[in-house]
Amino acid sequence: MILDLDIGNTLSKWRLKDAESSEIRSRGAVWTREEWRPGADIPDLDVVEAVRISSVARAAVLEETVALLRRRVRHVHVAHSTHEALGVVNGYEEPGRLGVDRWMGALAGYQLAGGCCAVDCGSAITIDFVLPGGSHLGGFIIPGLRLMKESLKLGTRNVAIDPESEADELLEPGRRTVDAVNHGIYMAAVSAINRIYSEVCDQQGVALPMLLTGGDARVVSRGVQVPHAVWPDMVYGGLEACFPMTFAERAGKMSGAPRVPEPVSLEKIRAGLAFSMLL
Numbered sequence: 454m455i456l457d458l459d460i461g462n463t464l465s466k467w468r469l470k471d472a473e474s475s476e477i478r479s480r481g482a483v484w485t486r487e488e489w490r491p492g493a494d495i496p497d498l499d500v501v502e503a504v505r506i507s508s509v510a511r512a513a514v515l516e517e518t519v520a521l522l523r524r525r526v527r528h529v530h531v532a533h534s535t536h537e538a539l540g541v542v543n544g545y546e547e548p549g550r551l552g553v554d555r556w557m558g559a560l561a562g563y564q565l566a567g568g569c570c571a572v573d574c575g576s577a578i579t580i581d582f583v584l585p586g587g588s589h590l591g592g593f594i595i596p597g598l599r600l601m602k603e604s605l606k607l608g609t610r611n612v613a614i615d616p617e618s619e620a621d622e623l624l625e626p627g628r629r630t631v632d633a634v635n636h637g638i639y640m641a642a643v644s645a646i647n648r649i650y651s652e653v654c655d656q657q658g659v660a661l662p663m664l665l666t667g668g669d670a671r672v673v674s675r676g677v678q679v680p681h682a683v684w685p686d687m688v689y690g691g692l693e694a695c696f697p698m699t700f701a702e703r704a705g706k707m708s709g710a711p712r713v714p715e716p717v718s719l720e721k722i723r724a725g726l727a728f729s730m731l732l
């Protein structure tokens with residue numbers, strides 16, 4: 454089995470992938486913390502022959518995790534943000550400082566769709582752009598839904614947005630604090646994504662397919678008007694592309710990759726932008 458680990462600021466996600474069949478056998482998530490203690494929510498390492506890790510947690514968390522895994526598993530691969538990989542050139546002045554989850558998402562998006570806009574809705578919402586030739590432009594970082602809510606300190610932190618709620622409801626004015634906050638942060642997130650996408654496509658003169666991932670991707674997806682696909686395993690897709698192990702991976706296949714969404718024309722994007730400026 455291959456153990457893929459995506460350690461975020463909030464949650465450490467894992468999945469076990471069969472090295473022979475490329476099937477995903479199990480998956481889970483635990484709160485990101487200093488140590489991995491064996492327990493019901495942690496995979497059994499006895500069946501693991503290789504690990505691939507993307508981590509944006511504090512260095513100590515990664516070091517502890519890697520030290521523990523190296524005692525039990527032969528192959529441990531840790532992803533890093535580099536100047537160039539798989540045809541993508543990192544847009545950061547200091548490439549190593551780009552969050553490796555963003556880099557994995559950008560690489561996966563490029564491998565799937567060519568140029569793309571990769572959006573990761575986790576603790577932070579990150580919006581990264583890669584042009585069709587492989588040039589990563591950099592991106593945007595805003596607080597994620599939960600962080601925005603906590604920063605208001607209005608006592609609404611424990612009332613999460615119902616992931617099943619419809620965008621229409623979430624975009625109405627709230628008539629209680631908790632709704633005013635939930636609808637406000639939702640509007641902030643989806644309007645930022647819509648606007649940033651249009652601005653950058655306009656600047657670059659290209660309509661890019663958008664891919665969405667992260668813990669809040671599904672609910673955010675409902676409010677994003679830009680045609681897009683939700684790809685929960687996008688960060689894992691970057692790990693697969695960087696460290697291919699299975700037959701399917703060596704052939705360039707990434708698990709759970711969606712169909713590439715067809716972007717609307719650049720003219721439409723520009724018309725939408727011009728219209729929003731007039732209001």
Ligand SMILES: Nc1ncnc2c1ncn2[C@@H]1O[C@H](COP(=O)(O)OP(=O)(O)O)[C@@H](O)[C@H]1O
Pocket residue numbers: 460461462463464465466574575576577597598599600666667668669
């Ligand atoms: N079951 C869940 N447990 C915790 N957070 C969840 C859950 N479902 C959705 N979320 C949302 O997803 C976010 C975490 O998403 P994730 O992509 O794992 O973030 P990160 O990579 O920063 O750890 C939380 O901030 C929260 O808003």
Ligand SMILES: CC(C)(COP(=O)(O)O)[C@@H](O)C(=O)NCCC(=O)O
Pocket residue numbers: 461462463509550551552553554555573575576577578579594597
């Ligand atoms: C921006 C992030 C905090 C997002 O992390 P996440 O929400 O996935 O936990 C992470 O990618 C990070 O720590 N990046 C380093 C700074 C940068 O990318 O510029």
Ligand SMILES: [K+]
Pocket residue numbers: 573574575576577578579667
């Ligand atoms: K994120």
